[in-house]
Amino acid sequence: MRKLISIREFPIFVVFVLFYLTAGLGNHQIFTTSGLHDILFGSAIVALLAVAETLIIVMKHIDLSIGSVIGFSSYLIGKNASEGHGLFFCMSIGVGLGLLVGALNGLLVAYFRLPSLVVTLGTLYLVRGYFSQVVGGDFINSGQVPKLLTSMATHTFVKVPLLFIVSLIVALIVGLYMRNMRSGRDLYAIGSNHSAALLAGINVAHRTFWAFTAAGGIAGFAGAVLLARYGQAQANSGLGIELNVVAACVVGGVAIAGGVGTVYGAIIGAILLQTIVLALGALGVSQFWQGVVNGALLIAAISLDKILSMRSVRTQIMRKVQHD
Amino acid sequence: MQEVLQIAGAAKRFGGVHALIDANLTLYAGEIHALLGENGAGKSTLLKSLAGVHQLDAGSIRLFGRDFNVSGTRGSQDQGIAVIYQEPSLFPDLTLAENVFVGRQLGKGLKVDWREMNRRAGELFVRLGVPLDPSRRARGLSIADQQIVEIAKALSLNAKVIVMDEPTAALSGSETERLFGVARSLRNEGAALVFVSHRLDEVMELCHRVTVLRDGATVATAAISEVDIDQIVKWMVGREVSELFPKVASNIGETILKVEGLSREGQFDDISFDVKSGEIVGVAGLVGSGRSEVVRAIFGVDKYDSGSVEFLGEKLKRNSPGEAMQRGIAFVPEDRRQQGLFMPISILKNISITMLKTLSNFGLVSRSQELAEGEEWSRKLQIKFNSINDSVDRLSGGNQQKVVLAKWLSTRPRLLIIDEPTRGIDVGTKSEVHRFISEQASRGLGILMISSELPEVLGMADKVLVMREGRLVGRFSAKDATPENVIAAASGAN
Numbered sequence: 179m180r181k182l183i184s185i186r187e188f189p190i191f192v193v194f195v196l197f198y199l200t201a202g203l204g205n206h207q208i209f210t211t212s213g214l215h216d217i218l219f220g221s222a223i224v225a226l227l228a229v230a231e232t233l234i235i236v237m238k239h240i241d242l243s244i245g246s247v248i249g250f251s252s253y254l255i256g257k258n259a260s261e262g263h264g265l266f267f268c269m270s271i272g273v274g275l276g277l278l279v280g281a282l283n284g285l286l287v288a289y290f291r292l293p294s295l296v297v298t299l300g301t302l303y304l305v306r307g308y309f310s311q312v313v314g315g316d317f318i319n320s321g322q323v324p325k326l327l328t329s330m331a332t333h334t335f336v337k338v339p340l341l342f343i344v345s346l347i348v349a350l351i352v353g354l355y356m357r358n359m360r361s362g363r364d365l366y367a368i369g370s371n372h373s374a375a376l377l378a379g380i381n382v383a384h385r386t387f388w389a390f391t392a393a394g395g396i397a398g399f400a401g402a403v404l405l406a407r408y409g410q411a412q413a414n415s416g417l418g419i420e421l422n423v424v425a426a427c428v429v430g431g432v433a434i435a436g437g438v439g440t441v442y443g444a445i446i447g448a449i450l451l452q453t454i455v456l457a458l459g460a461l462g463v464s465q466f467w468q469g470v471v472n473g474a475l476l477i478a479a480i481s482l483d484k485i486l487s488m489r490s491v492r493t494q495i496m497r498k499v500q501h502d
Numbered sequence: 503m504q505e506v507l508q509i510a511g512a513a514k515r516f517g518g519v520h521a522l523i524d525a526n527l528t529l530y531a532g533e534i535h536a537l538l539g540e541n542g543a544g545k546s547t548l549l550k551s552l553a554g555v556h557q558l559d560a561g562s563i564r565l566f567g568r569d570f571n572v573s574g575t576r577g578s579q580d581q582g583i584a585v586i587y588q589e590p591s592l593f594p595d596l597t598l599a600e601n602v603f604v605g606r607q608l609g610k611g612l613k614v615d616w617r618e619m620n621r622r623a624g625e626l627f628v629r630l631g632v633p634l635d636p637s638r639r640a641r642g643l644s645i646a647d648q649q650i651v652e653i654a655k656a657l658s659l660n661a662k663v664i665v666m667d668e669p670t671a672a673l674s675g676s677e678t679e680r681l682f683g684v685a686r687s688l689r690n691e692g693a694a695l696v697f698v699s700h701r702l703d704e705v706m707e708l709c710h711r712v713t714v715l716r717d718g719a720t721v722a723t724a725a726i727s728e729v730d731i732d733q734i735v736k737w738m739v740g741r742e743v744s745e746l747f748p749k750v751a752s753n754i755g756e757t758i759l760k761v762e763g764l765s766r767e768g769q770f771d772d773i774s775f776d777v778k779s780g781e782i783v784g785v786a787g788l789v790g791s792g793r794s795e796v797v798r799a800i801f802g803v804d805k806y807d808s809g810s811v812e813f814l815g816e817k818l819k820r821n822s823p824g825e826a827m828q829r830g831i832a833f834v835p836e837d838r839r840q841q842g843l844f845m846p847i848s849i850l851k852n853i854s855i856t857m858l859k860t861l862s863n864f865g866l867v868s869r870s871q872e873l874a875e876g877e878e879w880s881r882k883l884q885i886k887f888n889s890i891n892d893s894v895d896r897l898s899g900g901n902q903q904k905v906v907l908a909k910w911l912s913t914r915p916r917l918l919i920i921d922e923p924t925r926g927i928d929v930g931t932k933s934e935v936h937r938f939i940s941e942q943a944s945r946g947l948g949i950l951m952i953s954s955e956l957p958e959v960l961g962m963a964d965k966v967l968v969m970r971e972g973r974l975v976g977r978f979s980a981k982d983a984t985p986e987n988v989i990a991a992a993s994g995a996n
């Protein structure tokens with residue numbers, strides 16, 4: 179039990195349960211399986227992108243370009259499918275786009291030492307701009323979306339939406355990588371103490387480059403999920419989603435200062451934010467107030483984190499004093 | 503005895519500065535070897551070459567009789583060299599076990615074996631006599647325990663050469679004893695240890711042999727049993743100070759700064775002294791002895807618990823740098839890049855920033871007046887630049903320091919507090935800065951100068967104060983301040 183409480187993701191999970199219960203008392207709809215289904219279904223995309231973002235934030239970097247990548251990728255997948263190409267080919271195009279943008283980010287951040295915030299803000303605009311130019315007024319409608327994708331959006335497995343399961347599988351893979359593989363552990367080391375990572379002989383630039391590339395690839399893959407969920411794609415698909423993703427990570431305990439956090443936390447963060455949106459909506463609270471609540475939650479999350487980390491240092495010191 | 507490491511004729515240049523000219527060092531298995539020298543003698547450069555951070559320009563390093571030629575810290579570690587830096591470089595968010603094995607985590611194939619890593623790290627901690635919990639995170643660990651983790655890392659690397667750079671600087675007495683115990687047991691197991699310290703009494707207690715570096719060259723290597731502290735100090739200082747610092751004669755006037763019983767818990771205790779107009783007061787002592795903390799408290803950047811600061815006959819408000827400035831105190835901090843300059847901004851703007859009030863009419867800064875003032879000060883200080891509108895980060899370290907000086911002196915202060923005035927500055931510019939400071943004193947400015955470079959303190963100051971572990975332990979007039987006296991007081995060797 180004690181071990182459970184000390185897990186970093188624990189408080190956010192408690193907040194989620196509390197919020198879910200309170201909201202449920204006001205509107206019983208949320209308690210039904212369809213209420214739960216809606217929450218998971220709605221959070222699948224942000225959750226998947228949050229997995230990619232965790233790779234980056236843990237290194238004390240940030241990737242804002244994912245919002246444009248996911249949008250452009252979903253359009254490219256739909257467009258190619260409508261021209262009669264197979265799903266595998268279409269997916270390769272989408273993932274390929276993500277890898278390309280990710281590699282560009284990685285190159286500029288890792289080898290040219292440019293700040294990731296600016297680099298990825300740049301590629302966010304760049305990709306979105308080019309995307310809009312290519313699309314113009316074009317529109318992928320549900321008839322053009324590959325059947326396999328549309329059917330994924332409607333099917334469930336043990337009542338869990340398939341789209342969310344896709345996100346979970348990716349999270350599991352990335353989670354195992356980050357916890358159990360040397361190169362994954364290096365990402366934490368880089369974010370925790372950059373100069374010490376260099377002194378320890380970690381190839382920081384190499385790791386940084388590949389993490390950005392992988393994050394881009396996941397965002398490209400997420401394009402298919404976006405297309406499946408909405409059954410359509412257009413010039414503003416995925417617009418602005420990157421900030422929701424960063425918020426989900428931070429709420430889920432992935433420290434913006436680097437070095438700590440897991441993909442599981444990021445997913446819980448995504449679910450919590452989605453729960454708030456749905457619950458407030460069901461309670462009849464206006465959309466604008468939902469933004470206020472989300473913002474307050476974000477600030478509460480980092481404040482809580484600060485307080486908790488200060489306390490844990492203090493108890494360690496106290497323990498040491500008693501020891502001596 | 504088996505020879506482990508031999509460095510011969512090591513030379514390294516950074517731009518125009520010769521950090522190493524002819525450094526030699528030989529280590530035997532099972533010895534603790536002291537590497538000594540003043541700040542700037544080249545110790546860190548030598549250690550960093552060993553660690554694979556720097557590449558030597560000339561000279562050779564041989565490890566077990568074979569040429570040691572690696573680039574990068576990983577290569578050096580693989581060859582069996584572990585360097586423990588003065589500032590431990592742990593990862594606060596990772597567990598202790600992972601800190602020990604970082605970059606080469608244990609496991610089969612690609613998978614990390616956490617259990618094995620915890621077990622092995624736990625064993626190492628026990629072997630070092632400090633049973634830390636390997637699964638806890640490094641954040642909040644005391645410096646002493648952080649060093650234990652670093653030593654465990656060295657052991658896990660099977661290091662044959664373990665370098666400790668001023669390991670005791672931040673340790674208490676009992677922690678130092680513990681570290682020495684660990685060092686001795688490593689030695690008994692056949693490792694060669696390099697011990698860098700400014701505390702000569704510790705060197706005498708712990709080490710077998712000593713090598714002294716001065717101005718980038720090895721001046722002596724000897725068995726500790728055959729030398730005494732006086733001899734070591736002579737090797738470290740070894741030059742006539744007066745030649746380097748032509749001091750301008752100055753009329754010392756009335757007292758302008760009077761500090762009485764200044765204390766701050768854990769930082770400094772019962773500090774009293776005064777500074778007169780036209781006088782240069784030098785503060786010597788080891789890094790970490792509390793000198794910077796005292797002057798920061800006087801200027802008001804930090805608080806103090808008790809005591810008083812009187813300036814020009816009136817008490818100075820505590821913790822108010824704004825008032826200190828207004829009353830005529832200028833403060834040039836230690837780290838000019840972080841605290842003294844506004845980096846991407848132009849030279850002119852950096853100089854004029856402290857004068858904006860006097861330069862402006864109705865809140866608007868007069869460009870022409872600003873330019874005139876800026877040019878006047880750059881001329882006085884001989885700042886070398888292409889255009890005064892260039893960004894300051896394009897200047898050399900020495901010229902940057904002149905900009906900082908210009909910025910503060912243009913406020914026409916009565917007292918200048920300056921922390922490490924010539925750190926990292928080339929020799930030529932150094933003497934220009936010295937001459938300028940001395941000239942200012944001759945015009946009646948009182949100067950309080952912290953310096954870790956002994957020749958600088960001895961050559962410039964009219965009065966030398968020495969601090970050790972937060973206390974003022976020595977006061978010497980310029981006449982009595984010999985290198986031997988000052989080093990003895992600073993390192994507690996008597």
